[in-house]
Amino acid sequence: MAEDLWKKEYDFAVAVARKAGAVIREAGEKEIKVCTKSSTVDLVTKTDERVEKIIIGSLKEEFGEGTHCFIGEESVAKGEPCILTDKPTWIIDPVDGTTNFVHGFPFVAVSIAFAVNKELEFGVVYSCLEDKMYKARRGKGAFCDDDRITVSDVEEIKKSIIISEHGTDRSPEKVKKIFSTMQKILCIPVHGLRGSGTAATNMCLVACGAVEAFFEIGIHCWDIAAGAVIVKEAGGILLDVDGGPFDLMSRRMVSANNKKIADRIIKEIEIFPAERDDAPIQKK
Ligand SMILES: O=P(O)(O)O[C@H]1[C@H](O)[C@@H](O)[C@@H](O)[C@@H](O)[C@@H]1O
Numbered sequence: 001m002a003e004d005l006w007k008k009e010y011d012f013a014v015a016v017a018r019k020a021g022a023v024i025r026e027a028g029e030k031e032i033k034v035c036t037k038s039s040t041v042d043l044v045t046k047t048d049e050r051v052e053k054i055i056i057g058s059l060k061e062e063f064g065e066g067t068h069c070f071i072g073e074e075s076v077a078k079g080e081p082c083i084l085t086d087k088p089t090w091i092i093d094p095v096d097g098t099t100n101f102v103h104g105f106p107f108v109a110v111s112i113a114f115a116v117n118k119e120l121e122f123g124v125v126y127s128c129l130e131d132k133m134y135k136a137r138r139g140k141g142a143f144c145d146d147d148r149i150t151v152s153d154v155e156e157i158k159k160s161i162i163i164s165e166h167g168t169d170r171s172p173e174k175v176k177k178i179f180s181t182m183q184k185i186l187c188i189p190v191h192g193l194r195g196s197g198t199a200a201t202n203m204c205l206v207a208c209g210a211v212e213a214f215f216e217i218g219i220h221c222w223d224i225a226a227g228a229v230i231v232k233e234a235g236g237i238l239l240d241v242d243g244g245p246f247d248l249m250s251r252r253m254v255s256a257n258n259k260k261i262a263d264r265i266i267k268e269i270e271i272f273p274a275e276r277d278d279a280p281i282q283k284k
């Protein structure tokens with residue numbers, strides 16, 4: 001029988017995501033010592049770092065040192081390169097929704113994706129406070145736990161819910177564009193604007209049909225890589241915010257249930273620059 005390519009890695013990723021989610025749930029007050037990264041509102045905790053070490057350590061133990069590459073949010077924050085090559089690569093956000101985690105806002109996700117030859121083979125998003133395991137393998141459909149999920153069939157923008165996030169950049173010119181975009185979309189009018197505070201969860205909400213679209217400028221590859229597979233396998237569409245092809249490393253993305261909704265949203269998005277994830281690291 002033909003080898004079921006990457007199934008071993010997929011099954012192991014699901015198990016590791018569930019284990020990581022349990023660590024997050026059990027990480028009480030003791031670990032939520034908050035530090036900051038790119039800004040005073042870009043939070044990181046000991047849990048983010050510990051969970052990423054657990055995930056990467058488990059993957060290396062299972063699949064060997066040096067066989068796979070890793071792009072992890074907290075490793076990159078410490079100076080590891082963020083370059084996607086043709087090699088089998090794990091793309092990991094150990095705690096997506098860190099601000100939520102710190103505040104006890106109930107949406108926190110472990111996001112693990114796997115790419116080979118720069119193509120995303122599978123994605124796993126474990127919403128650990130809801131205990132929902134979203135997962136998808138390329139060409140094999142999308143699931144929440146054991147249930148098949150598909151995007152919404154809504155085509156009319158005026159019957160949609162749209163998710164957008166304001167991210168962690170508080171510079172006035174970017175905030176102005178973010179809220180001007182939100183205002184234009186809200187006043188189409190759409191049924192509502194929402195945001196869970198975690199991009200990975202937002203993409204799963206598109207994939208299971210709870211909302212029609214989620215877009216954001218400023219996210220990173222680790223926030224959206226797993227969700228991208230899940231949205232696509234649920235029948236959704238992924239585009240750049242200018243309507244061009246989806247670019248995982250560009251730090252901008254539109255995910256939607258169909259092109260009609262995506263195109264209508266794209267018309268309203270006021271684009272602002274975000275340095276690519278794979279931009280050369282500026283020598284200090
Ligand atoms: O919690 P993170 O892993 O930092 O990612 C969040 C980000 O912090 C938040 O500002 C939003 O952009 C969310 O979409 C990200 O998932």
Ligand SMILES: [Mg+2]
Nearest residue numbers: 093096097223
């Ligand atoms: Mg994240």
